Amino acid sequence: MAISSPARVRGKYKQPMASVRYDDASVRQVPFKDLRLADFTWSVPWRKFRSVHGQAHYSGRYSSATMAGPVVYESRLELARLLLADMDPAVRGIHAQPCHLTARVGDRVRRHVPDFLLIMESGAVRVVNVKPADRLTDPEIAEALAWPGDLVERHGWEYEIWSGADRVVLENVRFLAAYRRPGVVPEAEIERAWESVQDGDRLGVAERRLAAERPDHEARPALLALVWSGRLTTDLSRPLSGDWVLRRSL
Template sequence: MSIRYEDGLVRRIPFRDVRLADFAGSIPWRTFRSVHGQEHYSGSYASATTGGHVVYESRLELARLLLADFDGGVCGIFAQPCLVVARVGGRVRRHVPDFLLAQGTGTVQVVNVKPADRLEDPKIVEALAWPGELVEGHGWRYEIWSGADPVLLENVRFLAAYRRAGVVPEVEVARAWSSVCDGDSLGVAERRLAGGLPRYAARPPLMALLWSGRLATDLSRPLAGGSVLRRTA
């Protein structure tokens, strides 16, 4: 495995010896340029988890990145984290995973993102299989991700607008937290918090609490006034 660092150094580590700590101070193995007519939509995402920008190569990768950023158990996100080289079936194979996710529990997950229709190609399936065997043999988790429930993704995209500290003043978030009761519907919580003002005036701090995970609701349904809120902290 080869890892690239901010100072330009490339470190080569046998896969059996690699540890999560080896990714500290690393940068993506490759970067992307926007070119007119390109098939994929690439860019960088301002992550609340990392406090910096994380690159992505497609809208599908951005969707997986949003879910990782929303996941309170994820404490580190590395895009294009390394180059893996291995001899497979008598051939030297090379692979750059899409993401490496570090969990607060110490679990490490390597994620490759591919559209579902691409997984019908045996060559793609084989190209993704051998890295998975290496990763799982090392005691890490491996995921091939092709999408999630569209309603969940739309809800998380909406909540992501409130992911940055300071977008909603902390005093307003604290007041919302002290006001909301376990089992409130979103509409009831908004009316109570807004007082005589329109409901929408109280929405931002409640959305910030949902993004942070201090409040939870069923995001498999469209977020609406009837969404039931649960206090988790």
């Protein structure tokens, strides 16, 4: 794929540009106003993944159920947002470090790599930046996050600055993520659980009905797999217990 040059006037950026890196090591640069979801087909994260002993950031690769493959993250906070996106049935695509943005803001040329781009089932596109809440009070950081938001929203996409979620919710999602991969719980058991569970069941009641002659705990994985997939919903702000109220969403 050819590498095109950004539009400039006497060395200065004429319009905001987006650069996307691909799995064949090529880079495509397009005016941001022309950026489309198709430009992310076969794309890879802008920065190469690094893991160095003693590094300050906690980075890694998360095996995403949504993407059926790895998605990179560079901090525990990014991993938390990634887990929430992976569990959200409204999200059908996740791209980490999707592109490199360059724009003239005032008298400066600014550059930025968003943390995530989420493709929603509704067709909406959401660009997400993850930053701890205590750093958002820094004027420089606030400015660095503001101009990409203006650019993204003018493009008709959504913009989100994410700083965390309820601790119990995150703990529940991390636990439920153990059931995200196909085959962890046999599909036949999941479907049998779906046929058995009734809207408004408490988790403990649904387990006992599904277990029949087996120990109750043997029925729980299939029910939790349904919660992960979104076919069953519950109040994740409450710690996991047999009192979880299950709702059928499909």
